[in-house]
Amino acid sequence: MLSRESSAALMGAVTAFIYKEARLQDEHAYEAWEALWTDDGIYWVPANGDDIDPEKEMSVIYDNRSRISLRIKQLLTGKRHTQTPQSRLRRLVSNIELLDEQASGDISVASNSMVFESSLRDDTIWAARNEYRLRYVDGELRMAYKKVILVNNEKALFTLSFLI
């Protein structure tokens, strides 16, 4: 499928995927967002730098597929206090680039994002570089890996309980 696509068409599909993911996150569409993941998905938000070893050092989020699911289930209870009321969110995504193709056939993509969060505490701006590995599953793009590199991940962070 990949090889027949022109890079412009691939870029279009990837961009549409990333915009959709952003909208689902902003609107707390938890189940629809979870459905974007492949069965082996990894959701990673490193702490203390961009390239720590998450198997040895603490990350803000380092979820395998079952913990992604647990995180969503918790949000869906409606009793995740830090999301009651839910943060009001809007994010801008830009600088989308296709990176080198993975040996696995997964599509590597990077983007930047800037998220404006309005919560009970205050208004907070989050900025990140996002790295994805996307994969066609039954003709649809899905997310196998998302790494969110917060610009301020070396500093003390306020609670981050929405989907970043």
Added chain:
Amino acid sequence: MNVVPRASQWGELIRPDRVHGSLYSDPAIFEAELQNIWYRIWVYVGHESEVPNANDYVVKSIGPQSVIMTRDEQGKVNLLLNRCSHRGNQVCSYDRGNARSFTCPFHSWTFANDGRLVGYAFPDGYEGQDKSKLALGRVTRVQSYRGFVFGSFAAEGPTLEEHLGGAAETIDRLVRFSPEGEVEVTAGFLKHRVKANWKFILENECDGYHPAFVHSSIFGVADSAIGKLYGGASTAVTRDYGNGHTEIDLRPEFRKRDAPMSWFGTTEERLPDYTARMKAAYGDQKAREIMIDGTPHVMIFPNLFIAEIQMFVIQPLAVDDSVQHVTALQFKGAPDMNRRLRQQTMGSVGPAGLLLADDSEMYERCHRGVLARIPEWIFLGRGERRERRDELGFKVGHVTDEIPSRGIWSHYRSLMEKP
């Protein structure tokens, strides 16, 4: 209020079963706490395993002050203030590293990693100066307990052992979870900032009343057995060790279960290497007892919280601004156990943690709440009439009782009343 109470007035703000809301929100009281608590008593700073080699350093803190913990060439651990003795510039701007000396970027004065001034730029002009009087500032007293390094700015006062008192035993109880008897702090810290007074965090650490409500969202979906430990029918207890140290002792519940590693939600079979090493180190019977009892849940006043599988260090920055530094405990000689400790810690704590994000939300809402001045008081009377003494004479009560908060505040009052 903005006026620090005189010694005789603290009793008007702190009563046995209630405290005044201004204690959490008055900036003048925060300043007084820095002087009377943070810059006087023993405060936890870091762990020896964070500077394993000669010349390693790591930047830590005591309240808002930046402290460099170094291991010098002789292997001694030093706590140096991150402030050049020339004009105050911070001499160290990296979080960690290995360095024999620190050169101040402003005018290039150079300090050895034990704090001595070893040279200044353009030494002519400094004729007759005594370099030994221009060293980096040091935390006045430094002492470790089982690898945990504490500092006190007071030249005189209780020893670290006197300060820890009965709570020292909880650290003993922790380190034996390593087959080699040592904790390691090697996983790096998550730093979680909250717009709340530090004492809301301090009290919450051994508040067994809230988990059923604050954490019901995760207990409900994770099919975890933790929730029951904090229920009305639990036999777990809260304990006041004195000196502000408090504990939730879950051993009665784990002893009822009588299953090794159940405290950690697992079994011996799933950690075969670890349990083999524990048995080799302590003998079958003792290892079994240790692995049934579990690790402690203890808050060492004012800033070190050992929460079974992780360690928190509370840092106050301002009256309404605090940082929780959190990391997974790692036990020397237990790689399979350590991996699980990291995974579970990452899931539960830090800014996105399935547990701690909700606790932090409560601290922030409490902080905003106490800015409303009526009814003025925070009520801490839960379980007051059913307190009892344990066999060692420490006050204990039901796991949901507010013995820990009452213990914290009575010690707080004694510290604040001291001139």
